[in-house]
Amino acid sequence: MPSSPQEAPAERTVVPFDPGTLPDSLRRLGHRDVLERWQAVDRSAHGAHIVAVGNDRGGDEVHWTGAALVTARPHTAYLKIVDAVGDAPAAVAAVVDHARARACVQVKWEGWTARPEDAAAAGFTALRPPLTDGTGEAVGPASGYVRWLHADPAVTEPPYYRQTTHFSCGAVTALIAQAHAGLLPAESLDRRAELTLWRDATNFPSCEPVGLGVAVRRAWPSSSVVVHLDVDRPVLLDHFPETEQEWRAHLQRMSRADAARIGVPIAAQALPLTGIRSAIERRERVLLLISLAGMQGFDVPHWVLCHGTVHGAVVIEDPWAGTTTGDTWVDAHLLPVADESLATMSAAPPDGFHGAVLIGDGPGPRSAASLPEPTDEEEDGQRP
Template sequence: MTTPHPVPSAVPYAVVPYAPGAGPSAWPDELRRIAGPEVLERWGAVDRTPHAPRLVTVPGGGGWAAAALVTARPGTAYAKIVDAVGDVPAAARAVVAYAEEQRLVQVVWEGWTVSGEDAAAAGFAPLRPPLPGGTDEPAGPRTGYVRWTAGEGVAEPAYYRQSTHFSCGAVTALLAQVRAGVVRPESLDREAELTLWRDATNFPACEPVGLGVAVRRRWPSSSVEVFLDTEEPVLLDHLDGDEREWRAVLQRASRADADRLGVPVHGRRLSLAELREAVEAPGRCRHVLLLVSLATMQGFDVPHWVLCHGTVPGAVVVEDPWFNTGAGETWVDAHLLPVADASLDAMSLLGGEVRVRGAVLIDGG
C-alpha cells in the first residue's frame, strides 16, 4: 500500500494493487466490508491486467471508508472508475485527486452502480448513450459519466461500435459525418457501416486513399484530403505473392480514382501539430481519420482507424469504434478517449523498417 496523499477535499487516499481475476473470497476484509458481492463478481469476471487495474482507497472506520476500482488503456490520458463503493463521494474525490496528481486530463465513470445524482454531485456530466450497434456482444453499462480535469473538454459526438473486426474505417467516417450534421444519427446502422466499407475496402482493411475516395463518392459536398507519406501499397505487410499483388492493384486504382475525383493525396506525413490545428479550427467541423497500431493500447500490432475530433492540453480526443470486452473494456473506454500527444504520435506510425502515417481529413463544412 502506498502512503496516503492529502487531497484538496482533505480526504486522504492510497493506491492499492488489484489482484487480477481474484474472486470475492480473495479480497481484503476492508473491501468486502463495503463492496457488495455483485460488484466484486464484476470486478473479478475478466482479466483486467492490460489496463493496470488498481484500487484507490480512502481510510476510515478502522479500515477503508471507500474504494474505487480504476483502470485505463496504456498510452492514454484518462482514468476510469469501474465502480465506487462505501462512501461514494469520498471515493470520487480521491480518484479525481489521483488523476490530477498523475496529470491525467479526464476521469470517466461506468454507470453500473452510481446514480446520475451522485455522479453530478461529484462534478461528472452524463455521457450520451451509444447508438444501437450491429453486434450482440455486451456493450457495457447503459450510462456513463465524464469529468475533465484539464481544459474545457470537447463537444461530445455520438458513439457507435463497429460490428466487424474490419469496418473501423467506415465507422469513423460515418461518425465524422454524423458529428458534422451530414448524416442523421439514427441512420448509422450496420447496413450503412458495411455499405461504406464495401466501397472503401482493400479486403478486408480500408487503406487511406481508398477510404478518402469512398467518402468523396458518398458525400461529394464534403472536402476530403488524404495524407500518406509513401507511394507504395500499405497495410499489406502480412501478405505476399498474389494475395499481396491484387490488393496492390486495387490501391493503384484508388489513386487513379482520387485523381479523377479531385481528392488530393499528399505524399507527406501529417504532423501532430497539423492534426491538432485541423480539429481545433474555429467555426469549422473538421475531423481526421487516423490509422494507428493497437500495440500500445491493446497489446497487439494491428492497424486500426480512429476518429480525431478534439483536443485538450497534452492530448487529442478520439472516438475508437472498437473496445476489448475481454480486458474489461466498455464503450466508456472508447468514447471521448484522450490519447496523450506523444503516444498518438508514436502509435500512428505503421509498417516495418519504414514507418508511414495514413490520415484522411474530412471537412464537413
C-alpha cells in the first residue's frame, strides 16, 4: 500500500445527519441524486454524520464548500465516506483528520461517485471488487477505496464474497480463508462452493464449531485444523423446541466422533485475543464465532474471518452486510475491529460461550469443483 500523504489538518464542521432536515449549506452544494441516496435508508444505527468544510461569508453564517456523509459500524476502528460533494478533496481531507482525532486506524470511501484518480490523489487504494455469487444480484457500490492512517500495515487483502443465505457464514468464511491462503482459486468461490461446504458442515441450518472444523479438514486434508470450544455440550440450539434440539445435538456428538477419527483436535478453552493475534502472525486463518449485537444491533451468532492485525485492532472479513442500514461490502471487507471490542463480540449468544476454528497452511491448491456438489433443493436455499 502506498504511503499516506501528510496534508495539513482541514478546518471542519461535524454535525449529525438527519435525513429529514438537510442543512441549507448542504442543499446548496447540489448533487440531488446523491442526497436522495443518503436519505434512502435509515443510517442512524451507524452513527451517520456530516463532515463539512466551509468559508465564513460574514456574521454567523457559514457556507459549506464541501461535505461528506460519514458512517461506521459501531464498535469498530474505521470511518466510511459514503460520498463527498462540493469540494470533495477538502471534505475527504477533513474526514481523514476527523478519523485521526477519533483514533481510527482506517478510512474507507464508497465508489458511488468517487473517481479512481481522486481517491488515489487523496491517498486511498482501490479495494478488490467483490466476487459475484452467480445470482446476478448487485449489492452496494461497484468499487471502494481504503486508506490506512498509520504506517503501512502488513495486511494482505482477501477476496470478498457475500454469503447468499442467512446461515452459510461459516462455510463462506472458510472458503475465503482458503482462497486467501492460495489453497482455493478465487474464481471457484461462488454459490455452488458456498452451499457445498455448508452442506457438509451444517447442523441445520447453522454451522457449529466442531462440524465446521471437520468439514474444513475433509475439504482440505493437507490443512491443519484445530477447534476451540470452551463448553462440552451442544451449542447454537437454544432457540429450537426441545424436540428439534435432540437430533441436532446427536449430530454434534457425531461431529465430535468424526473429529477424533480424522485428527481434528478440540481445545476445551476459549481462544483469547492474544491467541488470535499469535495465530495470524503464524499465517494461520482464524474463523471466529461472534455475536452481531455490537456491530449490527441483534444478538445472533455469526462467523467471521480474522486474517490481519494492526496496532490496537484485528482485521476481519465479514461475509454479511445489512443493506437496510446503508451497510455494504465496503464496510464488511478489510474491517478493523478494536481488540477490546472483538474480545466482547467473541462471546457468542445465548450464554457467552466461545468458538473458533484455526486453519494452518497446507500445500497445493484444491478447486472447489473437487468437492461434492449440492442438490437442486440446496441450490434454492434462502437468501438474505
